[in-house]
């Protein structure tokens with residue numbers, strides 16, 4: 001029986017969430033210290049724990065079938081792989097930052113400057129697109145200290161809250177790429193592996209939909225039901241049950257969480273009471 005080989009980050013920012021998303025798909029495995037691979041007990045997959053930098057190459061070489069990593073790394077490594085699904089975590093951006101006291105009028109700022117980065121390909125593409133002649137200093141970590149120690153004039157690095165840049169006296173001036181965790185896959189899989197992948201992606205999509213949707217229950221006068229359905233346009237065929245109190249009913253449905261927060265005041269005005277919003281564990285569409 002064939003199994004799908006999945007690479008996830010061994011340790012670092014993506015490890016916990018990658019583990020969690022597989023677990024939420026009902027795939028259980030142990031990830032003890034020093035373990036390089038694990039076999040799931042209840043789904044035909046083997047999990048390999050790797051450095052995120054190596055995952056694109058391993059997928060291209062078919063050492064593994066799919067992998068979970070940041071889009072930043074996928075585009076930097078530029079291997080022959082395909083993005084199968086965005087996973088919605090590890091959101092960040094690859095940005096250029098300069099000493100905060102420097103004036104910035106546009107990408108021309110970087111002409112004849114030296115820029116430190118761990119993303120030489122993406123940075124060089126950006127400079128080529130903008131017709132900038134700059135020097136790229138490739139370093140593997142702690143990029144943001146480079147200007148402070150005289151190694152470079154500016155940096156190109158991953159930013160999430162922006163506090164690392166601020167602590168190092170730097171200011172973000174341009175974004176090259178927005179990124180989140182994704183699943184990448186090999187272009188050609190055997191029929192059996194393709195079937196396992198289909199099942200896995202089906203489960204992942206169910207977990208993702210459950211995260212953005214909530215189960216909503218509310219009580220309302222029967223006369224308000226049509227207004228309430230109009231206020232929450234995402235609400236499809238709600239279940240409506242009569243309440244013991246005459247003229248009142250209880251309405252159950254699924255709504256997008258963002259939609260619900262935007263419309264809460266209108267719902268109350270329309271007469272909704274006792275509103276409960278409950279997380280959904282899985283949602284099969």
Ligand code: PRT
Nearest residue numbers: 012013014051052053070090092158159160161162163164
């Ligand atoms: O050992 P291995 O090579 O596997 O791990 P790594 O050290 O290369 O990567 P790791 O674990 O740091 O990050 C893995 C992935 O997480 C990245 O490729 C991104 O896709 C994603 N990610 C999300 C981030 C961040 N947020 C992030 N904030 N990666 C790095 N950072 C760093 C950034 O380099 C900078 O030093 O955090 C700092 C900036 O954070 P803020 O919040 O201060 O802006």
Ligand code: ZN
Nearest residue numbers: 051052053054
């Ligand atoms: Zn890495």
